[in-house]
Amino acid sequence: MDELTSLTLAQARTGLAKKDFTAVELADAHLAAMERARALNAYVLETPERASAMAKAADARIAKGTAGPLEGIPLAIKDLFATENVRTTACSKILGDFSPAYESSVTENLWRDGAVLLGKTNNDEFAMGSSNETSAFGPVISPWRRKGSNTPLVPGGSSGGSAAAVAANLALGATGTDTGGSIRQPASFTGIVGIKPTYGRCSRWGTVAFASSLDQAGPFARTVRDTAILMRSMAGYDEKDATSVDTPVPDYEAAVGKSIKGMRIGIPKQYRIDGMPAEIETLWQQGGAWLKAAGAELVEVSLPHTKYALPAYYIVAPAEASSNLARYDGVRYGLRVPGQDVNGMYEKTRAEGFGPEVRRRIMIGTYVLSAGYYDAYYLRAQQVRTLIKKDFEDCFNAGVDAMLTPATPSAAFGIGEKGKADPVEMYLNDVFTVTVNMAGLPGIAVPAGVDGQGLPLGLQLIGRPFDEEALFSLAHVIEKAAGTFHPKSWW
Amino acid sequence: MSTSTSKLIRGATGDWEVVIGLEVHAQVTSHAKLFSGASTEFGGAPNAHVSLVDAAMPGMLPVINEECVKQAVRTGLGLNARINLRSVFDRKNYFYPDLPQGYQISQFKSPIVGEGEVVVDVPDGETVTIGIERLHLEQDAGKSIHDQHPSMSYVDLNRSGVALMEIVSRPDLRSSEEAKAYVTKLRSILRYLGTCDGDMEKGSLRADVNVSVRKPGDPLGTRCEIKNVNSIRFIGQAIEHEARRQIDILEEGGSIVQETRLFDPDRGETRSMRSKEEAHDYRYFPDPDLLPLEFDQAYVDELKAHLPELPDDKKARFARDFALSGYDASVLVAERATAEFFEAVAKGRDAKAAANWVINELTGRLNKEGKEISSSPVSSGQLGAILDLVHEQTISGKIAKDLFEIVWTEGGDPRALVEARGLKQVTDVGAIERMIDEIVAANPDKALQAKEKPAVIGWFVGQVMKSSGGKANPQAVNDLLKRKLGI
Numbered sequence: 001m002d003e004l005t006s007l008t009l010a011q012a013r014t015g016l017a018k019k020d021f022t023a024v025e026l027a028d029a030h031l032a033a034m035e036r037a038r039a040l041n042a043y044v045l046e047t048p049e050r051a052s053a054m055a056k057a058a059d060a061r062i063a064k065g066t067a068g069p070l071e072g073i074p075l076a077i078k079d080l081f082a083t084e085n086v087r088t089t090a091c092s093k094i095l096g097d098f099s100p101a102y103e104s105s106v107t108e109n110l111w112r113d114g115a116v117l118l119g120k121t122n123n124d125e126f127a128m129g130s131s132n133e134t135s136a137f138g139p140v141i142s143p144w145r146r147k148g149s150n151t152p153l154v155p156g157g158s159s160g161g162s163a164a165a166v167a168a169n170l171a172l173g174a175t176g177t178d179t180g181g182s183i184r185q186p187a188s189f190t191g192i193v194g195i196k197p198t199y200g201r202c203s204r205w206g207t208v209a210f211a212s213s214l215d216q217a218g219p220f221a222r223t224v225r226d227t228a229i230l231m232r233s234m235a236g237y238d239e240k241d242a243t244s245v246d247t248p249v250p251d252y253e254a255a256v257g258k259s260i261k262g263m264r265i266g267i268p269k270q271y272r273i274d275g276m277p278a279e280i281e282t283l284w285q286q287g288g289a290w291l292k293a294a295g296a297e298l299v300e301v302s303l304p305h306t307k308y309a310l311p312a313y314y315i316v317a318p319a320e321a322s323s324n325l326a327r328y329d330g331v332r333y334g335l336r337v338p339g340q341d342v343n344g345m346y347e348k349t350r351a352e353g354f355g356p357e358v359r360r361r362i363m364i365g366t367y368v369l370s371a372g373y374y375d376a377y378y379l380r381a382q383q384v385r386t387l388i389k390k391d392f393e394d395c396f397n398a399g400v401d402a403m404l405t406p407a408t409p410s411a412a413f414g415i416g417e418k419g420k421a422d423p424v425e426m427y428l429n430d431v432f433t434v435t436v437n438m439a440g441l442p443g444i445a446v447p448a449g450v451d452g453q454g455l456p457l458g459l460q461l462i463g464r465p466f467d468e469e470a471l472f473s474l475a476h477v478i479e480k481a482a483g484t485f486h487p488k489s490w491w
Numbered sequence: 492m493s494t495s496t497s498k499l500i501r502g503a504t505g506d507w508e509v510v511i512g513l514e515v516h517a518q519v520t521s522h523a524k525l526f527s528g529a530s531t532e533f534g535g536a537p538n539a540h541v542s543l544v545d546a547a548m549p550g551m552l553p554v555i556n557e558e559c560v561k562q563a564v565r566t567g568l569g570l571n572a573r574i575n576l577r578s579v580f581d582r583k584n585y586f587y588p589d590l591p592q593g594y595q596i597s598q599f600k601s602p603i604v605g606e607g608e609v610v611v612d613v614p615d616g617e618t619v620t621i622g623i624e625r626l627h628l629e630q631d632a633g634k635s636i637h638d639q640h641p642s643m644s645y646v647d648l649n650r651s652g653v654a655l656m657e658i659v660s661r662p663d664l665r666s667s668e669e670a671k672a673y674v675t676k677l678r679s680i681l682r683y684l685g686t687c688d689g690d691m692e693k694g695s696l697r698a699d700v701n702v703s704v705r706k707p708g709d710p711l712g713t714r715c716e717i718k719n720v721n722s723i724r725f726i727g728q729a730i731e732h733e734a735r736r737q738i739d740i741l742e743e744g745g746s747i748v749q750e751t752r753l754f755d756p757d758r759g760e761t762r763s764m765r766s767k768e769e770a771h772d773y774r775y776f777p778d779p780d781l782l783p784l785e786f787d788q789a790y791v792d793e794l795k796a797h798l799p800e801l802p803d804d805k806k807a808r809f810a811r812d813f814a815l816s817g818y819d820a821s822v823l824v825a826e827r828a829t830a831e832f833f834e835a836v837a838k839g840r841d842a843k844a845a846a847n848w849v850i851n852e853l854t855g856r857l858n859k860e861g862k863e864i865s866s867s868p869v870s871s872g873q874l875g876a877i878l879d880l881v882h883e884q885t886i887s888g889k890i891a892k893d894l895f896e897i898v899w900t901e902g903g904d905p906r907a908l909v910e911a912r913g914l915k916q917v918t919d920v921g922a923i924e925r926m927i928d929e930i931v932a933a934n935p936d937k938a939l940q941a942k943e944k945p946a947v948i949g950w951f952v953g954q955v956m957k958s959s960g961g962k963a964n965p966q967a968v969n970d971l972l973k974r975k976l977g978i
Contacts, residue, residue: 082550095549102543104550206550213779242554242781320779323582326593327547331646342644346586369584369774378776 004029005169006486009073009226012172016062016072023062023072027055027116030074034118034170037143039491042155042164044079044137045087046119054116061114070233071114076171078162079120080127081107081217082206086117090208091135092125094353095334104206105238106175106217113233118171122161125355126325127182127210130429131418132160134357139415142190143168143487147454153412156186156429159220163190166220167487173221173230177207179214180313181408181433184445187220188407188458191447191485193227193475194220196433198465199440200245203238211320212243214313214437222484224446224476228252231468247466255469256476261295263470266400270306271432273409279451280406287404287448287459290481291474301400303391306435308384313434314427315368315381321358322365328353360423389439396464402474405432407445407458432460442468446475448482456485497615498666499707502738508707509734510714511670512662513726514699515677516655517687518631519562525630525654526553526596533693537636537647545652547591552780555580559654560784562686563603563628564794566656569684569801570623572607574791578627580781584774589633589646597657599775602627603784609660609680610803611672612821621673622661631655650694656687662701662711667730671723674698675825678723679802683827697721700754702733704741712737713747717761720754729754733761805830813842822850828864829854835871840878848874852895868899876905889961890914917963920971923955926963927975930954941976948972 159176163186187194219230330349419426
């Protein structure tokens with residue numbers, strides 16, 4: 001059965017079409033692997049019955065010749081996506097056993113195309129975190145380990161469960177959400193591919209909100225092609241999301257393998273930060289060399305406001321979060337802890353329901369929006385955001401097609417190693433990724449090598465708005481040169 | 492703006508001027524809520540009209556209802572106001588059980604409608620122009636019900652998310668009469684436009700009333716805001732009471748605390764709800780779920796081209812075309828249905844008579860029975876027919892009133908009723924002469940008296956009308972009596 005779980009999504013698609021195996025067999029193989037891998041804590045809910053039913057229906061459609069583009073493909077879904085009648089908690093105690101009466105638009109699109117739900121994956125509570133340690137269900141253990149060490153490592157976050165599930169062959173692909181790097185950073189930490197599409201490309205309807213102006217859903221998979229296949233199904237205009245953009249969804253898979261000859265790739269000098277490990281600098285140069293060898297032109301570019309991105313992000317995101325999370329008040333659904341009066345009930349419910357990181361961000365957000373502080377913090381952060389966006393626009397207008405940067409400032413770290421004393425230490429993980437969210441651009445993380453301890457490292461490609469195709473073409477060149485990376489099973 | 496002395500309030504230390512500004516919340520007439528497809532119908536079972544968005548389920552997003560935008564723009568045009576082609580929805584953050592999102596979506600910094608004005612006729616005959624500061628769109632909250640359970644409150648979200656227009660006036664009002672006239676006029680404009688039904692009993696229109704007092708010529712005093720007053724009469728009472736309360740405090744050497752107050756209609760007084768210190772910090776910021784609301788001038792022009800004739804224009808036209816007094820015209824145009832009824836009656840007839848009948852007989856009778864003109868038992872056609880019968884002297888004015896009453900209670904064609912019930916005026920001189928001869932013969936002393944005092948003729952007229960059952964033509968009776976009595 002292990003052969004089935006180690007297939008790429010594209011290979012599984014072919015195998016199903018050729019009837020080499022059935023969707024039920026494919027789902028069963030994954031369900032068995034999930035059961036064996038519970039030590040990773042990647043899934044917070046396994047849905048074997050639903051998986052079997054969906055796989056059976058997929059087999060029927062394959063038999064009838066009415067198969068969709070993802071027919072029978074088993075996927076893991078981040079617990080931020082509402083799944084109808086399937087517990088959806090955003091990995092927070094405050095949602096309790098909340099079971100939505102509706103399906104998120106993104107997952108609805110996946111089921112429309114024939115995909116099969118394996119279960120809901122772990123994430124940082126309300127997607128707030130970069131290590132998956134803030135989840136109410138406990139941390140995810142990365143399938144990767146340092147050479148000669150048993151130290152448990154983080155898979156990155158916030159979509160750590162999805163990344164770990166894909167890296168450990170517990171799903172052929174997964175959904176994630178990315179507000180400041182929550183797809184690209186865990187993809188990079190676990191040696192897989194993850195893309196944050198342009199803001200407005202995937203509907204946010206039915207996805208638990210963290211920071212509405214930054215949140216964007218995207219896929220994880222083990223290859224660039226697989227990621228492109230999933231992306232096509234997830235993307236699309238949705239009239240239920242006012243920020244969704246009505247522009248046709250291209251065939252992203254067709255961009256995989258396309259020549260990058262003549263493309264101009266910007267290397268932003270501001271991403272060469274102090275204290276960045278030499279291995280990452282080397283990898284970055286290697287990535288540039290691969291692209292150059294494939295016919296692209298490298299140009300140094302300047303994004304002068306980069307250094308303000310992280311502090312501005314940590315104002316905008318908590319501000320929106322403090323308001324978005326106000327609805328978890330114990331009145332209509334989820335956890336309710338009784339109090340003396342309604343205010344007492346609010347206080348107790350929210351104190352008990354939210355973990356420390358979520359509480360911290362609600363407080364930061366409340367503070368920066370308060371009368372007397374709004375102009376100094378929130379308004380200024382929004383101004384910075386405009387400048388960051390303009391930095392990118394200037395480069396793109398000057399003829400740059402995409403940018404190449406490291407995805408993360410380090411490889412995966414150990415559980416409990418970071419952010420205990422100073423949360424900012426954890427926030428620094430997002431230094432290369434938040435700019436992309438602030439500017440609303442697409443960004444892809446693609447594995448490019450391993451560090452001295454054998455841990456995967458990724459590179460990030462940043463594209464023009466709605467030019468995800470360029471990213472798939474470029475990432476594929478890196479993938480071809482670097483190869484793919486798989487953890488050795490220890491679980 | 493100076494205040495005529497008649498509006499000043501007398502205090503122990505001299506005259507005081509009251510300064511009033513109103514924030515009127517008008518429910519937008521639309522089938523669906525502002526950001527969800529749920530119904531806005533009034534009176535459904537609790538929580539019958541609640542969508543996933545209204546209940547603020549996780550991951551739900553608002554999408555603007557274009558009908559509400561259209562209605563707000565039309566209202567802005569009706570208030571002669573600037574329409575902002577770009578406006579922004581903000582979140583107003585606070586916790587309350589009937590506010591499921593934990594914030595109200597409103598427009599704080601950039602409203603859809605900017606400055607405008609409303610011309611108001613005050614009953615004392617004065618006309619004042621009241622400035623409109625802004626109109627913005629916002630969501631209504633749900634309703635908390637506290638009296639159904641000993642320790643719990645119930646929440647009904649039917650109204651949660653219903654679109655409201657908040658219409659903010661400048662502090663241009665100087666008396667409770669002006670404030671009442673302003674709300675009446677505003678309501679009339681909204682009803683003409685069909686953008687709000689103005690039904691205050693159902694809460695479709697309610698006002699937050701800002702009141703302060705000062706000595707004439709002084710800078711503005713500290714104001715108190717009286718929340719959620721839901722009838723025009725109560726608005727007047729609340730202002731009267733609040734102004735007096737503030738004057739009493741100031742005259743006793745105290746000072747006014749800026750605060751939010753509630754009006755208690757049973758006791759006719761306002762009382763404190765919360766002070767400025769307890770005021771919320773609403774942490775307004777642009778709602779990231781919604782893009783700025785943008786449309787072009789052509790959209791506004793198109794809506795403008797299809798606006799109905801509004802009360803001010805109609806009033807001017809009535810005064811001009813029907814030669815009506817300003818007062819009659821303004822009474823007739825206050826309600827669109829009344830104006831239309833009047834126009835139907837006046838068409839091809841004596842407009843002054845039509846106006847008198849609609850204003851006095853019809854409106855009086857409608858008010859007596861608490862009926863709307865739209866459900867008047869006497870139609871404009873029937874009233875027109877009654878007027879025609881008077882005009883051609885088939886019936887007298889007095890009979891006309893009786894006939895109106897018959898039509899009101901029994902219905903039917905007035906002309907046929909006159910025939911069937913013998914209500915026709917008697918113009919047959921011979922018949923009237925016979926009645927006069929009988930009465931004069933029976934009252935020789937009165938006849939003698941009339942020669943000395945011609946006023947006594949009135950007594951004879953009354954007698955003749957009585958014996959004719961009111962049907963004798965009064966002019967004919969007069970003429971004949973004068974001849975017979977030799978006056």
